[in-house]
Amino acid sequence: MQNITNLLRTMAFSALFVASSTFAAGDPAAGAQLNAQCQGCHGIDGFKTAFPTVYSVPKIGGQSYDYLVVALKAYRDGDRTNETMHAIASSLSDQDIDDLAAYYSGDQKD
Numbered sequence: 001m002q003n004i005t006n007l008l009r010t011m012a013f014s015a016l017f018v019a020s021s022t023f024a025a026g027d028p029a030a031g032a033q034l035n036a037q038c039q040g041c042h043g044i045d046g047f048k049t050a051f052p053t054v055y056s057v058p059k060i061g062g063q064s065y066d067y068l069v070v071a072l073k074a075y076r077d078g079d080r081t082n083e084t085m086h087a088i089a090s091s092l093s094d095q096d097i098d099d100l101a102a103y104y105s106g107d108q109k110d
């Protein structure tokens with residue numbers, strides 16, 4: 001009986017954890033403080049980087065929250081390869097990423 005109780009407790013705890021991580025709350029106001037380092041590339045319509053190759057910079061304003069979080073973590077963790085974005089994302093905490101995603105998926109005007 002003890003084992004079942006423990007199992008149930010573990011399951012309840014995991015469910016709580018999953019629920020809270022699904023609704024990770026980014027703060028758009030905090031994201032707006034962080035976005036200065038992004039605007040130079042992502043804020044310019046049709047902007048292209050010239051290094052290391054000519055590269056179009058995707059527009060990220062209005063992109064979905066989940067997509068932005070996944071993309072930034074993938075760059076940071078090396079699952080998605082792009083030198084520039086890896087360098088930038090490496091300095092971001094999970095909270096920074098949530099905040100930036102909240103900002104860019106929100107009503108900002110870029």
Ligand code: HEC
Nearest residue numbers: 037038041055056057058060068071072082084085088100
């Ligand atoms: C030096 C220019 C530069 C800066 C600064 C920059 N980015 Fe990027 N970013 C790029 C380029 C180029 C790509 C496309 C890379 C690729 O093809 O994977 C990209 C891709 C992305 C993507 C994926 C978009 C998609 O459609 O899949 C996200 C999200 C993103 N950047 C967020 C950010 C955030 C947030 C910041 C600021 C913390 C930032 N970037 C700063 C150049 C930049």
